[in-house]
Amino acid sequence: MIWPTHRETNVPIFLSVLLLLFFIAFAPHAALAQDTEPFLSLGERRELHSDVLGEQREIIVGVPAGYEGGDETYPVVYLLDGPSHFHHTTGTARFLARNGRMPGVIVVAIANTDRTRDMSPPIQSDAGPPRPGTGGADNFLEFISGELMPFIDERYRTRPYAILIGHSLGGLFANHALVHRPDVFNAYVSISPSLWWDEQRLVVQADSAFDHAGDLVGDFYMTMGNEGGAMLGGALKFAGILEAKAPEDFRWEFKLMEEESHGSVPHRSTYYGLEKIFDGWNLHDPVGLYVAAGLEAVDRHFARASARFGYERTPSVGILGPIGGRALEDGNADDAEAVFSRLIEMDPNLAPAHNGLAEAHTLMGHQDLAIEHYQHALRIDPRNGRAREKLTEYGVDLSDYPESVDVPVSVLESYVGTYVVPDDPDEVLRFLLAEGELAVELEGRTYELYPTSPTRFKVTVVPVYVTFRSDEDGNVTGVAIDQAGETTEATRVK
Incomplete structure (x- = not known):
């Protein structure tokens, strides 16, 4: 649950995907500043x-x-x-x-x-x-x-x-x-x-x-x-x-x-x-290895790690994301398609991966598939500027893709409270209302959220999603935080 503090922008062409996934990949290093x-x-x-x-x-x-x-x-x-x-x-x-x-x-x-x-x-x-x-x-x-x-x-x-x-x-x-x-x-x-x-x-x-x-x-x-x-x-x-x-x-x-x-x-x-x-357990310069020796070298690295440590090791979202971004930047549509397809298999709700796969299909001349993945990205994240821009260029009617989801204030108020990760009692999230919008406070920093559904919200600055859990009586009991293909559960304490 480590969130960097950059801002999303609609930068041109492939760099939008590259930057988004870059920050996913390097999110753990932001922990040094946040001490969560x-x-x-x-x-x-x-x-x-x-x-x-x-x-x-x-x-x-x-x-x-x-x-x-x-x-x-x-x-x-x-x-x-x-x-x-x-x-x-x-x-x-x-x-x-x-x-x-x-x-x-x-x-x-x-x-x-x-x-x-x-x-x-x-x-x-x-x-x-x-x-x-x-x-x-x-x-x-x-x-x-x-x-x-x-x-x-x-x-x-x-x-x-x-x-x-x-x-x-x-x-x-x-x-x-x-x-x-x-x-x-x-x-x-x-x-x-x-x-x-x-x-x-x-x-x-x-x-x-x-x-x-x-x-x-x-x-x-x-x-x-x-x-x-x-x-x-x-x-x-x-x-x-x-x-x-x-x-x-x-x-x-x-x-x-x-x-x-x-x-x-x-x-x-x-x-x-x-x-x-554990040297070799992870890959600290995935893009460098990819540029030098290709996707096969990345997979070989993890195959060797699997053999050495006695259990399966596969590239994570944070490893594959920057590689996919670099493949797009280099115009390598085949590698980009392979990488972003794997990312979507790992996490079907990773909007930047759908953006990336759409970019790959655009390079390959597969307009219908590009539109399909941009639409999917927009359903996941209504404020996905890149997807909205490209669909407009393709002449797609966006009337079924509103930029915001209306959630009653009473529902937002039901989410306000303090949530704790059970095995990390020092990791505390406080959800609050700020000018009628939901936000979350983590380690003294406040992050704005916007709804993608009545129960699911996206952190404005990064591809992190929070989904509120309720019991059968409708009482909010916890929240799931989805980031880079991993989910962390937090329990409501007040």
């Missing part, structure tokens, strides 16, 4: 009994924005030392998702009962003093894979993509999981791992394991702060093994953050780690 979501998310505390560990375990689960109002499934981040890192991790993940750098994720923060026991591999070296109560990493990994993951999968809408994030001993555990159970997680963020443990025994084991890891796929991001000593030495050796032996389809990176201490390094590591893991 809470910076930190709150989670739900839950408990489960572990037969493997013989104890109750507490977790905190944070779901992404939009979770409660939809049916989408999400990757899962399993976070060690959970309570210590929950807020900065969920805040980072939400920030990156809002800006198109990664998908929304479910964060499962695992609270500690006996940290050293759970995260340390068994000691095999005779050097150093004995460490009683350690060496439980394999049991802890079995708890996560055999008990916690099924628990989460049964209760939340998960995708088959799991990320492990661990710091210090948690980083050691992440490296241990990669070396000994690479089947459990798809990606890892290992932050200042304690690879000094047991005379760097895990480094030796990794050297042997990667001799037989030819089919390993996944992502591994490891960092180190200014700790130095055996911690840095172990990390450098581990990175050297990956440099020499990691398979082609296993992506990894080691980043030394000398300006960070052992305590401060987790935050930046989490940000860069998640960004690196």
